[in-house]
Amino acid sequence: MSPLTQPPPTPATPLLQVRDLCKTFPVGKQTHLRAVDHVSFDIQPGESLGLVGESGCGKSTLIRLITRLLDVTAGEIRFEDIILSTVAVRQFPQSAYRAGIQLVFQDPTDSLNPRFTAYDTITEPIRRLGHQQDKGQLQQRAAELADLVGLPQELLSRFPHQLSGGQKARVGIARAIALNPKLLVLDEPTSALDVSVQAVILHLLADLKRRLGMSYLFVSHDLNVVRLLCDRILVMYLGKIIEAGPVEAVFDHPRHPYTEALISAIPSFEAKPHPIPLTGEPRSPINPDPSVCRLYGRCPKGEDRCQQEMPVLQALDPNHWAACHFPNHE
Template sequence: MTSLSPSPPQTDTLLQVRDLCKTFSISKTANLHAVDHVSFNIQAGESVGLVGESGCGKSTLIRLVTRLLDVTSGTIQFDNTILSTVAVRQFPKSPHRKGIQLVFQDPTDSLNPRFTAYDTITEPIKRLEGGHDKAQLQARAAELAELVGLPQELLNRFPHQLSGGQKARVGIARAIALNPKLLVLDEPTSALDVSVQAVILHLLADLKERLGMSYLFVSHDLNVVRLLCDRILVMYLGKIIESGPVEQVFNHPRHPYTEALISAIPSFEAKPHPIPLTGEPRSPINPDPNVCRLYGRCPKGEDQCQQVMPTLEEVAPDHWAACHFHN
């Protein structure tokens, strides 16, 4: 298991993110801090969940990792190569481009309506590998369709002729076409019916084992993260505020925000009422570096929280939390 400690990466570390920042200029004097000094690792074959409420910076973070956005500062190291210095426009030419693939949130919006399922699945192969003749492409498309459980006869259909679950399978087949080492999943089941969600989640779990990929799984559904992931990163207003093994974080959360998220999970079991986070979130525009981002909403907030920003500390083996009252 990995940690947020500043120690050198292990030999099996696939992705290492260090002190990553992304700011957006609002005016001459105002900057929005979307991702603020974020650090984490993903090991080869590991599945890491990224959770947090809307606006916390999850989407910006995965766009940085997949090199759809240029970084403001910090480093992204993938497979022992620094990628954060490669400009977004140059990244498609990088040999590491096919090693990081993205499964988008909405399977309908992410598919070209003029492309058949076959065209969509084979497009990344033609663009990033080349050298394949028609027979090889057809064989690979058939192999990928079988892997994701898409009937062969649907390969010639357009997106509007497919169900939501079938479109999700096409998007996954496209993402794994180049045998990536890291698959970034941006809430891949949120736009699907509940019954279809379960099928797609089982498919993703099976593909991870069969193909040996690592996952960075973004979701609002903590139950899904608990089922699919080995570790969890909890993000709030641009910062990682807790990280650790899934079961340890769920059973013994050390940050008030994580406690509140877990307490809000629907359950048939008798349990305490959800922990309320009253008040308004702090602004991510020019945030005070000395004030905890949760101050003002936190039930444990004290004077110290608006004087010293808490930093991530190891509160248990491989379990990190950024709170003055983590014990």
């Protein structure tokens, strides 16, 4: 169990359902890059789900599909039992469900309009999607949001270049929660911040989740952050989910060799840490062979079967899944 969160009870209907989601990009007449390849998962109301994997595995493409910044190639995205994947990207800003899914961007500097004050940034989604134009009510809501994220109200009149990195991160978070979303997608929200500021922002996010009852989809390269903030974790490799389960189960007993290698690389105070090397080059995501495991060639357990039959996600323990022909034993 994460020290900052308590796992919520499991309801009958998930808040978000992703089924066989695919996104390909053409790179030639007959070739396609498979950025997201038949990905399926659920997010329950009030749950924090972590998404991890090395650069280029498809994490950013996946969250852009969910937040409807990219059109879907195939598969289904269902939010509150409403199919969103059929809504075109250009039409989604006018959708009634746009306010329910909000995104906190990776770099708080690049994601803020330099010509907008903090007040303008925080109230813009309210004016555009909340249809609230009354100046007094906007000022009151901006003050409430500033208090929620720990931003002094006297900073609301400042522009981004007049704010510190932590203050800009708070402005971005306040903007994202302005419409009381049910799902907050966080794209490595602390990676551009100093370590001391990261801890403050992470505690703020944990506090907001408890107070507002939101669900989180938290994308990060920092596995310690995911362990701190999330209830469950998805491990992604070259467009596919290769392991999924409760955070403590995955960290304490990783069942997939790739997950085991990721966890072994976490910096440790042990005298002799033993990181597991993944030698060789990653397989190409362009027209990948559907019969070959994506990790084959780097995996220390690779055998002939791995290049003849693609492993599928299978339940190895209650709520713990892995896609491997030779999973680790507890």
